[in-house]
Amino acid sequence: MKKIVCDSCGHQNPEGTVLCQQCGKPIDQNQYIDGNENSKLINMRYEGSARRSKTHNKSIVDKTWNFFSSVKIGIWLISITIIASAVGTIFPQEMYIPPNVSASEHYRDQYGILGQIYYQLGFHNLYSSWWYMILIALIGISITIASIDRVVPLYKALNMQKPKRHESFLKRQRLFSSTEQVSEDDKQKAITTLKSIRYKVTEEDGHVLAEKGRFSRWGPYINHIGLIIFLLGCLFRFIPFMYIDEYVWVREGETVLIPGTEGLYYIENKDFILETYGDSPEDERFKEALQKQGGMVAKNYQTDAVIYKNTNPSALGLDPELEKFKEDSIRVNHPIKFDDFALYQSSYQQNEFESMSFKLHRTDDPEEESLGSFSVNLANPENEYILDNGTRVVIDQYFPDYYLDDGEPRSKSKYPRNPAYVFLVYPPGQDDYEISFAGIGRNVDPTGNNEFKLGLQDFEVRDVTGLSVRRDYTLPIISLGGLIFMIGVVQGMYWQHRRIWLHPKNNGLWIAAHTNKNWFGIKRDIEKVINDTNIKMVMDQEEDQNNYQPEEQTK
């Protein structure tokens, strides 16, 4: 690659350099790159280093690179993402609308024409839409390319800087002063102070560079790396092995296979507990609030669970040999964890029917004397029951969660929350049957001339707990990304890279100073340094001129 030789110090700089890496002299023909031409001050953002995006612009690769390395583009991407994200909160996302309603109707009914448009544009699933994901991906690409474009040349420039700087470099720093007469004593005093306030001082022929907090310059790059790792972690969730997301309902007393564990783990629900406020004496303090809220306020959802490990997994559920593995209670905020899996208390159903027993009697018998009875196990209803007197009862239709939909019996769910049946009753030795409809609190004879009637005798209920099953190998990656991000931001924000140059000039001394942020802080440092000497305080040349020239003005 072509080199540019500095005509002041002779250093060979890479093409595209704006300020000589060693002495800082502005390289005339490249001043436009950082927008220095019409400005009194020089842009120190990247130390005037040669960046790829500013030197290559021919091939399609160059153009793509330059596009993504522009901060302007990055900010546009972020702004678009902000607007898109906000749009997604205008109406609830689909996952937050009530289950078992159709989304297309829900948005129209609840929010009118706007809701319908919202739905039609796919905004009800905005955050998982392809275009939203592409936006995030573009931000990721932009961060990566912009960082690489800057960090390498910046590193080189900071590594090569010499204490002795070109005068035009110093004069064009934001903080600058020139004092005609400065004694060697005063200069030494200044150096001593600089050291005492923990500047790293290097000298070259009487020229001094005092530097502090250079590591903070790497903050942005480190935080960007953190962001990338975070985004990659999120991307890995699409690999099935990395991320298991299942759900299991377990009834009290039951032991079931935990989905996603490939036959290896089972869970038993020993007891499901729902506690509400107001029962214990210490809830007295909440009396007023509880009264106001009227209804029940939940205090605790808890499943007392036992996890079993299958020691005979080859039989794949056929013949599991279960060995107790762990026993604990699962509560909200307190998942049970075993072997990389975690089970979360997520939902529950109280008083689900476990069994129902019916008895048969003659319709016209006021005593309702039993002719025989049977019991339906709702977890596993049979097709047909033979009663003691030889009557055959066939379950023709079963609605676990019965409701009437425009006069049609239907089931809201497959869970026995409100079971109802259409029974066919075959009296002993007959091929003709009577139809009988029975459920909780209802017993309907559709023809009106049934000889026999089925009455509900007894039932048992139990609670069901809903647990979500997770195994997420992306969490460590995501956490690592978050941690690195935090380290990077704090490093870049809570420390600053301050530099003070002392430049002997005839019998006097120039001071120039630069910091990447917190000018107030560096001015205070300089006040300490010149204290008790006759060195003049620096002037803030930007405050006077206000001629700040941003980078990339034309792009």
Added chain:
Amino acid sequence: MGDLVTLSSNSLYLAFILYLLATFFFAGTIRDKRSEGSKTFSSKIAITLTIIGFASQIFYFITRWIVSGHAPVSNLFEYTTFFGMMLVFAFIIIYFIYRLNILGLFALPVALLIIAYASMFPTEISPLVPSLKSHWLYIHVTTVSLGQAILAVSFVAGLIYLIKEIDQSKKSKKTTWLEIIIYSIFTTLGFIIISSTFNAMDYSVTFEFPYDDQVSTVDYHLPPIAGPSGATLVSDNDVSPLFEAPGWMQGVNAARKFNTILWSVIAGLGLYVIARVVLRKRVGAAIQPLLSKVNRDLLDEVSYRAVAIGFPIFTLGGLIFAMIWAQQAWDRFWGWDPKEVWALITFFFYAAFLHLRLSRGWHGERSAWLAVGGFAIIMFNLIAVNLIIAGLHSYA
């Protein structure tokens, strides 16, 4: 136990009064001949009062924690009061870095407004639902609100910058926007005045109205301008709403909330008109001369520095701690709940702010406008998302 509750709420009142007094002393520093940043008698008293007030509010916080058995950051009243306290704390930190008295004159009233606003919500001690029962409740909430409070200081400095710098000699888009910002502060004040007035009168109207195939009732504590649609009066007042709240508003309390918003807007307008009549010029133009002595570059620096300090804290509390907790409580660290989305928007917004400032030279006025915009987002998340867009996090 009852005594501790009284003690606790009294120390909150005390804090409020001390902040108010401190504001007057900060106002006193304006007339001072010496330049900004010097330690005058008035400023010493002002900052001392602020610190004592802060201590008093800490005392409120601790005693309330003891009584309720959990950190008092679990409902809208508690959270918003805490935010006001953190704002004072953030101000104190920044004050000791920059010694900028004028900041106190603007930051303390903002804190006062926030605390007063908070006490318009139910203040009784409420129980924690299971998902809030976690140490992460206070780790998360305290860091978020500290972060937001420091970002709010950036807003305060930005606002002062704008009032000082915007050309008031003629009406322009900028002066109009500035008046809108000032008007929205007046609206908050209007809400507080109206609510506490009718509260003191024990005003209440009850309506019955059909909602979701059922008959619901709602209590209005402000006279009904807009009533629920299809409502009938059940209490024995003799009022009727001027009109019905639009039907597309969702939620049992939508009409009542809408009525409150109407009242605030009207009351704010009233206050604003009075201010204009008295001042005979734009409110911004009237304040401007008081700021002549303030160094605008210092304001700019403070505004930026507050973002530099607040952004990492906000990210830690509002995103990282939030994700850790959500993973524990709801089995997913991110769920695109409106509150979460708006925290993400805040994060993106300040990231854009920093990049604009750093790479595109948005200093001074533009940076000040951004600081105001960021605060608007924070307030939106604190108030509007809770009250209007319901989600998992809604407290009210």
